[in-house]
Amino acid sequence: MIAGIEAGGTKFVCAVALDPQTILEEIRFPTTTPEETIAKALNFFMEMQEVHGPITSLGVGSFGPIDPNPGSPTYGMITSTPKPHWENIDIIGVLKESMDIPMGFDTDVNGAALGEYLWGAGQGLDVVLYLTIGTGVGGGVVVHGKPVHGLTHPEMGHIAIPRGDDRDSFAGVCPYHGDCVEGLVSGPAIAARAGRPGQDIPAEDPGWDTVADYIAQALCTYICVLSPNRIIVGGGVLGQEHLLERVRSLVLKKLNGYIRHPFLTPEGISQYIVAPGLGTKSGVIGAFALGLRAARES
Known part of the structure:
Protein backbone atom coordinates (compact mmCIF):
# COMPACT_ATOMS: atom_id res chain seq x y z
CA MET A 1 0.00 0.00 0.00
CA ILE A 2 1.24 3.47 -0.90
CA ALA A 3 0.47 6.76 0.83
CA GLY A 4 0.45 10.32 -0.39
CA ILE A 5 0.21 13.82 1.04
CA GLU A 6 -0.77 16.83 -1.02
CA ALA A 7 0.43 19.44 1.44
CA GLY A 8 -1.23 22.66 0.39
CA GLY A 9 -1.04 26.01 2.07
CA THR A 10 -4.81 25.93 2.65
CA LYS A 11 -5.50 22.22 3.13
CA PHE A 12 -3.77 18.86 3.40
CA VAL A 13 -5.05 15.90 1.38
CA CYS A 14 -3.87 12.51 2.65
CA ALA A 15 -4.70 9.22 0.97
CA VAL A 16 -3.71 5.57 0.72
CA ALA A 17 -3.99 3.38 -2.35
CA LEU A 18 -3.24 -0.05 -3.75
CA ASP A 19 -2.01 1.63 -6.92
CA PRO A 20 -1.96 5.29 -7.91
CA GLN A 21 -5.44 5.28 -9.39
CA THR A 22 -7.12 2.97 -6.88
CA ILE A 23 -7.51 5.15 -3.81
CA LEU A 24 -8.72 3.23 -0.77
CA GLU A 25 -9.37 6.12 1.58
CA GLU A 26 -8.76 9.86 1.63
CA ILE A 27 -9.02 12.65 4.17
CA ARG A 28 -8.86 16.45 3.83
CA PHE A 29 -8.32 18.97 6.60
CA PRO A 30 -7.20 22.61 6.94
CA THR A 31 -3.51 23.49 7.10
CA THR A 32 -3.15 24.98 10.58
CA THR A 33 0.05 24.80 12.65
CA PRO A 34 2.75 22.31 11.61
CA GLU A 35 2.37 20.33 14.84
CA GLU A 36 -1.39 19.93 14.52
CA THR A 37 -1.46 19.36 10.77
CA ILE A 38 1.33 16.79 10.55
CA ALA A 39 -0.10 14.97 13.59
CA LYS A 40 -3.45 14.63 11.81
CA ALA A 41 -1.71 13.16 8.77
CA LEU A 42 0.22 10.66 10.87
CA ASN A 43 -2.90 9.63 12.82
CA PHE A 44 -4.70 8.98 9.54
CA PHE A 45 -1.87 6.78 8.24
CA MET A 46 -1.65 4.84 11.50
CA GLU A 47 -5.40 4.15 11.31
CA MET A 48 -5.09 3.08 7.67
CA GLN A 49 -2.34 0.59 8.51
CA GLU A 50 -4.57 -1.01 11.13
CA VAL A 51 -7.34 -1.41 8.56
CA HIS A 52 -5.48 -2.13 5.31
CA GLY A 53 -2.01 -3.35 6.28
CA PRO A 54 1.45 -1.78 6.18
CA ILE A 55 2.29 1.28 4.11
CA THR A 56 5.38 0.61 2.00
CA SER A 57 6.18 4.11 0.71
CA LEU A 58 5.02 7.71 1.09
CA GLY A 59 5.17 10.70 -1.22
CA VAL A 60 4.79 14.32 -0.17
CA GLY A 61 4.03 17.12 -2.61
CA SER A 62 4.31 20.30 -0.59
CA PHE A 63 3.64 24.00 -0.89
CA GLY A 64 6.88 25.88 -0.87
CA PRO A 65 9.47 27.03 -1.31
CA ILE A 66 11.05 23.74 -0.25
CA ASP A 67 14.45 22.03 -0.43
CA PRO A 68 14.07 19.02 -2.77
CA ASN A 69 17.79 18.13 -2.93
CA PRO A 70 18.46 14.85 -1.07
CA GLY A 71 22.12 15.83 -0.65
CA SER A 72 21.30 19.07 1.13
CA PRO A 73 21.29 19.44 4.95
CA THR A 74 17.86 21.10 4.67
CA TYR A 75 16.35 18.43 2.41
CA GLY A 76 12.72 17.74 3.25
CA MET A 77 12.14 21.19 4.68
CA ILE A 78 9.70 23.95 3.81
CA THR A 79 12.01 26.96 3.68
CA LYS A 96 10.33 9.79 9.33
CA GLU A 97 10.26 9.76 13.13
CA SER A 98 7.00 7.77 12.98
CA MET A 99 7.23 6.01 9.60
CA ASP A 100 10.55 4.44 8.65
CA ILE A 101 9.74 3.85 4.98
CA PRO A 102 10.98 5.29 1.66
CA MET A 103 9.66 8.83 1.19
CA GLY A 104 9.60 11.06 -1.86
CA PHE A 105 9.49 14.83 -1.54
CA ASP A 106 8.91 17.61 -4.04
CA THR A 107 6.73 20.64 -4.63
CA ASP A 108 3.02 20.02 -4.88
CA VAL A 109 3.06 21.26 -8.48
CA ASN A 110 6.05 19.14 -9.53
CA GLY A 111 4.22 16.18 -8.00
CA ALA A 112 1.02 17.05 -9.87
CA ALA A 113 3.01 17.46 -13.10
CA LEU A 114 4.51 14.00 -12.58
CA GLY A 115 1.07 12.48 -11.91
CA GLU A 116 -0.32 14.08 -15.06
CA TYR A 117 2.69 12.92 -17.07
CA LEU A 118 2.26 9.31 -15.93
CA VAL A 127 7.86 18.17 -21.65
CA VAL A 128 4.78 18.73 -19.49
CA LEU A 129 4.00 21.91 -17.59
CA TYR A 130 1.45 21.90 -14.78
CA LEU A 131 0.25 25.24 -13.46
CA THR A 132 -2.10 25.81 -10.55
CA ILE A 133 -3.81 29.13 -9.87
CA GLY A 134 -5.66 29.20 -6.57
CA THR A 135 -4.68 30.45 -3.13
CA GLY A 136 -1.20 30.74 -4.64
CA VAL A 137 0.28 30.29 -8.10
CA GLY A 138 2.81 27.56 -8.80
CA GLY A 139 4.17 25.64 -11.75
CA GLY A 140 5.87 22.28 -12.08
CA VAL A 141 7.67 20.83 -15.09
CA VAL A 142 8.45 17.23 -16.01
CA VAL A 143 11.06 16.64 -18.73
CA HIS A 144 11.44 13.08 -20.04
CA GLY A 145 9.83 11.69 -16.91
CA LYS A 146 11.79 13.71 -14.33
CA PRO A 147 10.60 16.77 -12.41
CA VAL A 148 12.82 19.76 -13.07
CA HIS A 149 15.23 20.78 -10.30
CA GLY A 150 18.24 23.02 -10.43
CA SER A 169 -2.67 50.38 -10.31
CA PHE A 170 -3.30 47.36 -8.04
CA ALA A 171 -0.12 46.82 -6.02
CA GLY A 172 -0.41 43.02 -5.71
CA VAL A 173 -0.55 40.83 -2.62
CA CYS A 174 2.69 38.86 -2.69
CA PRO A 175 4.64 39.73 0.50
CA TYR A 176 7.94 39.20 -1.34
CA HIS A 177 7.37 40.74 -4.78
CA GLY A 178 4.05 42.59 -4.76
CA ASP A 179 2.88 42.34 -8.35
CA CYS A 180 4.37 39.02 -9.52
CA VAL A 181 2.00 36.48 -11.10
CA GLU A 182 0.85 35.22 -7.69
CA GLY A 183 0.49 38.75 -6.43
CA LEU A 184 -1.81 39.66 -9.32
CA VAL A 185 -3.94 36.61 -10.23
CA SER A 186 -4.13 34.31 -7.20
CA GLY A 187 -7.48 33.94 -5.47
CA PRO A 188 -6.51 36.38 -2.69
CA ALA A 189 -5.27 38.88 -5.29
CA ILE A 190 -8.54 38.75 -7.24
CA ALA A 191 -10.53 39.20 -4.02
CA VAL A 211 -6.74 38.60 -14.87
CA ALA A 212 -6.83 36.72 -18.19
CA ASP A 213 -4.28 39.11 -19.68
CA TYR A 214 -1.80 38.54 -16.85
CA ILE A 215 -2.22 34.75 -16.96
CA ALA A 216 -1.74 34.76 -20.74
CA GLN A 217 1.42 36.84 -20.41
CA ALA A 218 2.82 34.31 -17.94
CA LEU A 219 1.93 31.37 -20.20
CA CYS A 220 3.60 33.03 -23.17
CA THR A 221 6.79 33.37 -21.12
CA TYR A 222 6.67 29.69 -20.13
CA ILE A 223 6.04 28.69 -23.75
CA CYS A 224 9.00 30.71 -25.02
CA VAL A 225 11.38 29.48 -22.32
CA LEU A 226 10.35 25.83 -21.88
CA SER A 227 8.54 24.95 -25.13
CA PRO A 228 6.26 22.46 -23.31
CA ASN A 229 4.34 19.89 -25.33
CA ARG A 230 1.27 20.69 -23.25
CA ILE A 231 0.25 23.11 -20.52
CA ILE A 232 -2.12 21.71 -17.89
CA VAL A 233 -3.85 24.33 -15.75
CA GLY A 234 -5.65 23.62 -12.49
CA GLY A 235 -6.66 25.41 -9.31
CA GLY A 236 -9.77 27.22 -8.19
CA VAL A 237 -9.27 30.39 -10.25
CA LEU A 238 -9.19 28.46 -13.53
CA GLY A 239 -12.38 26.74 -12.38
CA GLN A 240 -14.03 29.80 -13.94
CA GLU A 241 -14.72 28.23 -17.34
CA HIS A 242 -15.00 31.56 -19.16
CA LEU A 243 -11.51 32.50 -17.95
CA LEU A 244 -9.73 29.59 -19.62
CA GLU A 245 -11.22 30.46 -23.00
CA ARG A 246 -10.11 34.08 -22.64
CA VAL A 247 -6.60 32.95 -21.69
CA ARG A 248 -6.31 30.68 -24.73
CA SER A 249 -7.35 33.46 -27.11
CA LEU A 250 -4.96 35.95 -25.51
CA VAL A 251 -2.03 33.51 -25.69
CA LEU A 252 -2.49 33.24 -29.44
CA LYS A 253 -2.81 37.00 -29.76
CA LYS A 254 0.34 37.69 -27.74
CA LEU A 255 2.47 35.03 -29.48
CA ASN A 256 1.33 36.63 -32.75
CA GLY A 257 2.23 33.67 -34.94
CA TYR A 258 5.91 33.70 -33.99
CA ILE A 259 6.00 30.12 -32.67
CA ARG A 260 4.44 27.94 -35.34
CA HIS A 261 2.78 24.69 -34.39
CA PRO A 262 -0.67 23.18 -35.04
CA PHE A 263 -1.44 23.48 -31.31
CA LEU A 264 -0.78 27.23 -31.44
CA THR A 265 -3.71 27.94 -33.75
CA PRO A 266 -7.38 28.73 -33.08
CA GLU A 267 -8.19 25.12 -33.98
CA GLY A 268 -5.48 23.55 -31.82
CA ILE A 269 -5.14 25.74 -28.74
CA SER A 270 -7.84 23.87 -26.78
CA GLN A 271 -5.68 20.73 -27.07
CA TYR A 272 -2.60 22.58 -25.86
CA ILE A 273 -3.79 24.52 -22.81
CA VAL A 274 -5.98 21.98 -21.04
CA ALA A 287 2.31 12.35 -4.34
CA PHE A 288 1.80 8.61 -4.90
CA ALA A 289 4.15 8.87 -7.88
CA LEU A 290 6.79 10.52 -5.70
CA GLY A 291 6.44 7.74 -3.12
CA LEU A 292 6.71 4.98 -5.72
CA ARG A 293 9.81 6.59 -7.21
CA ALA A 294 11.43 6.80 -3.76
CA ALA A 295 10.68 3.11 -3.19
CA ARG A 296 12.30 2.16 -6.49
CA GLU A 297 15.38 4.28 -5.79
CA SER A 298 15.80 2.74 -2.35
Whole structure:
Protein backbone atom coordinates (compact mmCIF):
# COMPACT_ATOMS: atom_id res chain seq x y z
CA MET A 1 0.00 0.00 0.00
CA ILE A 2 1.24 3.47 -0.90
CA ALA A 3 0.47 6.76 0.83
CA GLY A 4 0.45 10.32 -0.39
CA ILE A 5 0.21 13.82 1.04
CA GLU A 6 -0.77 16.83 -1.02
CA ALA A 7 0.43 19.44 1.44
CA GLY A 8 -1.23 22.66 0.39
CA GLY A 9 -1.04 26.01 2.07
CA THR A 10 -4.81 25.93 2.65
CA LYS A 11 -5.50 22.22 3.13
CA PHE A 12 -3.77 18.86 3.40
CA VAL A 13 -5.05 15.90 1.38
CA CYS A 14 -3.87 12.51 2.65
CA ALA A 15 -4.70 9.22 0.97
CA VAL A 16 -3.71 5.57 0.72
CA ALA A 17 -3.99 3.38 -2.35
CA LEU A 18 -3.24 -0.05 -3.75
CA ASP A 19 -2.01 1.63 -6.92
CA PRO A 20 -1.96 5.29 -7.91
CA GLN A 21 -5.44 5.28 -9.39
CA THR A 22 -7.12 2.97 -6.88
CA ILE A 23 -7.51 5.15 -3.81
CA LEU A 24 -8.72 3.23 -0.77
CA GLU A 25 -9.37 6.12 1.58
CA GLU A 26 -8.76 9.86 1.63
CA ILE A 27 -9.02 12.65 4.17
CA ARG A 28 -8.86 16.45 3.83
CA PHE A 29 -8.32 18.97 6.60
CA PRO A 30 -7.20 22.61 6.94
CA THR A 31 -3.51 23.49 7.10
CA THR A 32 -3.15 24.98 10.58
CA THR A 33 0.05 24.80 12.65
CA PRO A 34 2.75 22.31 11.61
CA GLU A 35 2.37 20.33 14.84
CA GLU A 36 -1.39 19.93 14.52
CA THR A 37 -1.46 19.36 10.77
CA ILE A 38 1.33 16.79 10.55
CA ALA A 39 -0.10 14.97 13.59
CA LYS A 40 -3.45 14.63 11.81
CA ALA A 41 -1.71 13.16 8.77
CA LEU A 42 0.22 10.66 10.87
CA ASN A 43 -2.90 9.63 12.82
CA PHE A 44 -4.70 8.98 9.54
CA PHE A 45 -1.87 6.78 8.24
CA MET A 46 -1.65 4.84 11.50
CA GLU A 47 -5.40 4.15 11.31
CA MET A 48 -5.09 3.08 7.67
CA GLN A 49 -2.34 0.59 8.51
CA GLU A 50 -4.57 -1.01 11.13
CA VAL A 51 -7.34 -1.41 8.56
CA HIS A 52 -5.48 -2.13 5.31
CA GLY A 53 -2.01 -3.35 6.28
CA PRO A 54 1.45 -1.78 6.18
CA ILE A 55 2.29 1.28 4.11
CA THR A 56 5.38 0.61 2.00
CA SER A 57 6.18 4.11 0.71
CA LEU A 58 5.02 7.71 1.09
CA GLY A 59 5.17 10.70 -1.22
CA VAL A 60 4.79 14.32 -0.17
CA GLY A 61 4.03 17.12 -2.61
CA SER A 62 4.31 20.30 -0.59
CA PHE A 63 3.64 24.00 -0.89
CA GLY A 64 6.88 25.88 -0.87
CA PRO A 65 9.47 27.03 -1.31
CA ILE A 66 11.05 23.74 -0.25
CA ASP A 67 14.45 22.03 -0.43
CA PRO A 68 14.07 19.02 -2.77
CA ASN A 69 17.79 18.13 -2.93
CA PRO A 70 18.46 14.85 -1.07
CA GLY A 71 22.12 15.83 -0.65
CA SER A 72 21.30 19.07 1.13
CA PRO A 73 21.29 19.44 4.95
CA THR A 74 17.86 21.10 4.67
CA TYR A 75 16.35 18.43 2.41
CA GLY A 76 12.72 17.74 3.25
CA MET A 77 12.14 21.19 4.68
CA ILE A 78 9.70 23.95 3.81
CA THR A 79 12.01 26.96 3.68
CA SER A 80 11.13 30.63 3.03
CA THR A 81 7.37 30.29 2.82
CA PRO A 82 5.14 33.25 3.72
CA LYS A 83 2.77 30.76 5.40
CA PRO A 84 2.79 31.65 9.13
CA HIS A 85 4.54 29.12 11.41
CA TRP A 86 5.75 26.91 8.52
CA GLU A 87 9.11 28.46 7.69
CA ASN A 88 12.02 26.00 8.16
CA ILE A 89 9.72 23.11 9.08
CA ASP A 90 11.34 19.71 8.49
CA ILE A 91 8.23 17.95 7.24
CA ILE A 92 10.03 14.80 6.03
CA GLY A 93 12.09 14.59 9.21
CA VAL A 94 8.96 14.68 11.37
CA LEU A 95 7.23 12.03 9.25
CA LYS A 96 10.33 9.79 9.33
CA GLU A 97 10.26 9.76 13.13
CA SER A 98 7.00 7.77 12.98
CA MET A 99 7.23 6.01 9.60
CA ASP A 100 10.55 4.44 8.65
CA ILE A 101 9.74 3.85 4.98
CA PRO A 102 10.98 5.29 1.66
CA MET A 103 9.66 8.83 1.19
CA GLY A 104 9.60 11.06 -1.86
CA PHE A 105 9.49 14.83 -1.54
CA ASP A 106 8.91 17.61 -4.04
CA THR A 107 6.73 20.64 -4.63
CA ASP A 108 3.02 20.02 -4.88
CA VAL A 109 3.06 21.26 -8.48
CA ASN A 110 6.05 19.14 -9.53
CA GLY A 111 4.22 16.18 -8.00
CA ALA A 112 1.02 17.05 -9.87
CA ALA A 113 3.01 17.46 -13.10
CA LEU A 114 4.51 14.00 -12.58
CA GLY A 115 1.07 12.48 -11.91
CA GLU A 116 -0.32 14.08 -15.06
CA TYR A 117 2.69 12.92 -17.07
CA LEU A 118 2.26 9.31 -15.93
CA TRP A 119 -1.52 8.92 -15.86
CA GLY A 120 -3.25 12.14 -16.94
CA ALA A 121 -3.21 14.76 -19.67
CA GLY A 122 0.57 14.61 -20.11
CA GLN A 123 0.91 10.95 -21.08
CA GLY A 124 3.33 10.24 -23.90
CA LEU A 125 4.78 13.77 -23.98
CA ASP A 126 8.39 14.85 -23.47
CA VAL A 127 7.86 18.17 -21.65
CA VAL A 128 4.78 18.73 -19.49
CA LEU A 129 4.00 21.91 -17.59
CA TYR A 130 1.45 21.90 -14.78
CA LEU A 131 0.25 25.24 -13.46
CA THR A 132 -2.10 25.81 -10.55
CA ILE A 133 -3.81 29.13 -9.87
CA GLY A 134 -5.66 29.20 -6.57
CA THR A 135 -4.68 30.45 -3.13
CA GLY A 136 -1.20 30.74 -4.64
CA VAL A 137 0.28 30.29 -8.10
CA GLY A 138 2.81 27.56 -8.80
CA GLY A 139 4.17 25.64 -11.75
CA GLY A 140 5.87 22.28 -12.08
CA VAL A 141 7.67 20.83 -15.09
CA VAL A 142 8.45 17.23 -16.01
CA VAL A 143 11.06 16.64 -18.73
CA HIS A 144 11.44 13.08 -20.04
CA GLY A 145 9.83 11.69 -16.91
CA LYS A 146 11.79 13.71 -14.33
CA PRO A 147 10.60 16.77 -12.41
CA VAL A 148 12.82 19.76 -13.07
CA HIS A 149 15.23 20.78 -10.30
CA GLY A 150 18.24 23.02 -10.43
CA LEU A 151 19.33 25.52 -7.85
CA THR A 152 16.11 24.50 -6.06
CA HIS A 153 12.90 24.10 -8.06
CA PRO A 154 10.85 26.23 -10.47
CA GLU A 155 9.00 29.21 -8.98
CA MET A 156 6.73 30.13 -11.88
CA GLY A 157 4.28 32.03 -9.71
CA HIS A 158 6.85 34.68 -8.89
CA ILE A 159 7.94 35.97 -12.28
CA ALA A 160 7.31 39.64 -13.00
CA ILE A 161 4.39 40.62 -15.24
CA PRO A 162 4.75 43.70 -17.51
CA ARG A 163 1.83 46.06 -17.03
CA GLY A 164 0.96 49.72 -17.37
CA ASP A 165 -0.02 51.51 -14.18
CA ASP A 166 -2.51 53.56 -16.19
CA ARG A 167 -4.41 50.32 -16.80
CA ASP A 168 -4.10 48.69 -13.38
CA SER A 169 -2.67 50.38 -10.31
CA PHE A 170 -3.30 47.36 -8.04
CA ALA A 171 -0.12 46.82 -6.02
CA GLY A 172 -0.41 43.02 -5.71
CA VAL A 173 -0.55 40.83 -2.62
CA CYS A 174 2.69 38.86 -2.69
CA PRO A 175 4.64 39.73 0.50
CA TYR A 176 7.94 39.20 -1.34
CA HIS A 177 7.37 40.74 -4.78
CA GLY A 178 4.05 42.59 -4.76
CA ASP A 179 2.88 42.34 -8.35
CA CYS A 180 4.37 39.02 -9.52
CA VAL A 181 2.00 36.48 -11.10
CA GLU A 182 0.85 35.22 -7.69
CA GLY A 183 0.49 38.75 -6.43
CA LEU A 184 -1.81 39.66 -9.32
CA VAL A 185 -3.94 36.61 -10.23
CA SER A 186 -4.13 34.31 -7.20
CA GLY A 187 -7.48 33.94 -5.47
CA PRO A 188 -6.51 36.38 -2.69
CA ALA A 189 -5.27 38.88 -5.29
CA ILE A 190 -8.54 38.75 -7.24
CA ALA A 191 -10.53 39.20 -4.02
CA ALA A 192 -8.34 42.09 -2.85
CA ARG A 193 -8.64 43.90 -6.17
CA ALA A 194 -12.41 43.39 -6.52
CA GLY A 195 -13.40 43.55 -2.86
CA ARG A 196 -15.13 40.18 -3.08
CA PRO A 197 -14.18 36.54 -3.80
CA GLY A 198 -13.79 35.42 -7.40
CA GLN A 199 -16.79 33.10 -7.23
CA ASP A 200 -18.98 36.15 -6.53
CA ILE A 201 -17.72 38.13 -9.53
CA PRO A 202 -19.91 37.77 -12.65
CA ALA A 203 -18.28 36.49 -15.85
CA GLU A 204 -18.97 39.78 -17.65
CA ASP A 205 -17.06 41.86 -15.08
CA PRO A 206 -14.18 43.64 -16.89
CA GLY A 207 -11.81 42.68 -14.08
CA TRP A 208 -11.62 39.20 -15.57
CA ASP A 209 -10.06 40.67 -18.73
CA THR A 210 -7.17 41.97 -16.63
CA VAL A 211 -6.74 38.60 -14.87
CA ALA A 212 -6.83 36.72 -18.19
CA ASP A 213 -4.28 39.11 -19.68
CA TYR A 214 -1.80 38.54 -16.85
CA ILE A 215 -2.22 34.75 -16.96
CA ALA A 216 -1.74 34.76 -20.74
CA GLN A 217 1.42 36.84 -20.41
CA ALA A 218 2.82 34.31 -17.94
CA LEU A 219 1.93 31.37 -20.20
CA CYS A 220 3.60 33.03 -23.17
CA THR A 221 6.79 33.37 -21.12
CA TYR A 222 6.67 29.69 -20.13
CA ILE A 223 6.04 28.69 -23.75
CA CYS A 224 9.00 30.71 -25.02
CA VAL A 225 11.38 29.48 -22.32
CA LEU A 226 10.35 25.83 -21.88
CA SER A 227 8.54 24.95 -25.13
CA PRO A 228 6.26 22.46 -23.31
CA ASN A 229 4.34 19.89 -25.33
CA ARG A 230 1.27 20.69 -23.25
CA ILE A 231 0.25 23.11 -20.52
CA ILE A 232 -2.12 21.71 -17.89
CA VAL A 233 -3.85 24.33 -15.75
CA GLY A 234 -5.65 23.62 -12.49
CA GLY A 235 -6.66 25.41 -9.31
CA GLY A 236 -9.77 27.22 -8.19
CA VAL A 237 -9.27 30.39 -10.25
CA LEU A 238 -9.19 28.46 -13.53
CA GLY A 239 -12.38 26.74 -12.38
CA GLN A 240 -14.03 29.80 -13.94
CA GLU A 241 -14.72 28.23 -17.34
CA HIS A 242 -15.00 31.56 -19.16
CA LEU A 243 -11.51 32.50 -17.95
CA LEU A 244 -9.73 29.59 -19.62
CA GLU A 245 -11.22 30.46 -23.00
CA ARG A 246 -10.11 34.08 -22.64
CA VAL A 247 -6.60 32.95 -21.69
CA ARG A 248 -6.31 30.68 -24.73
CA SER A 249 -7.35 33.46 -27.11
CA LEU A 250 -4.96 35.95 -25.51
CA VAL A 251 -2.03 33.51 -25.69
CA LEU A 252 -2.49 33.24 -29.44
CA LYS A 253 -2.81 37.00 -29.76
CA LYS A 254 0.34 37.69 -27.74
CA LEU A 255 2.47 35.03 -29.48
CA ASN A 256 1.33 36.63 -32.75
CA GLY A 257 2.23 33.67 -34.94
CA TYR A 258 5.91 33.70 -33.99
CA ILE A 259 6.00 30.12 -32.67
CA ARG A 260 4.44 27.94 -35.34
CA HIS A 261 2.78 24.69 -34.39
CA PRO A 262 -0.67 23.18 -35.04
CA PHE A 263 -1.44 23.48 -31.31
CA LEU A 264 -0.78 27.23 -31.44
CA THR A 265 -3.71 27.94 -33.75
CA PRO A 266 -7.38 28.73 -33.08
CA GLU A 267 -8.19 25.12 -33.98
CA GLY A 268 -5.48 23.55 -31.82
CA ILE A 269 -5.14 25.74 -28.74
CA SER A 270 -7.84 23.87 -26.78
CA GLN A 271 -5.68 20.73 -27.07
CA TYR A 272 -2.60 22.58 -25.86
CA ILE A 273 -3.79 24.52 -22.81
CA VAL A 274 -5.98 21.98 -21.04
CA ALA A 275 -7.60 21.10 -17.73
CA PRO A 276 -6.00 18.32 -15.61
CA GLY A 277 -6.70 14.83 -16.88
CA LEU A 278 -6.79 13.62 -13.27
CA GLY A 279 -9.25 16.33 -12.25
CA THR A 280 -8.88 17.42 -8.64
CA LYS A 281 -6.74 14.34 -7.87
CA SER A 282 -3.58 15.48 -9.70
CA GLY A 283 -1.85 16.53 -6.49
CA VAL A 284 -2.45 13.45 -4.37
CA ILE A 285 -1.88 11.04 -7.28
CA GLY A 286 1.33 12.93 -7.97
CA ALA A 287 2.31 12.35 -4.34
CA PHE A 288 1.80 8.61 -4.90
CA ALA A 289 4.15 8.87 -7.88
CA LEU A 290 6.79 10.52 -5.70
CA GLY A 291 6.44 7.74 -3.12
CA LEU A 292 6.71 4.98 -5.72
CA ARG A 293 9.81 6.59 -7.21
CA ALA A 294 11.43 6.80 -3.76
CA ALA A 295 10.68 3.11 -3.19
CA ARG A 296 12.30 2.16 -6.49
CA GLU A 297 15.38 4.28 -5.79
CA SER A 298 15.80 2.74 -2.35
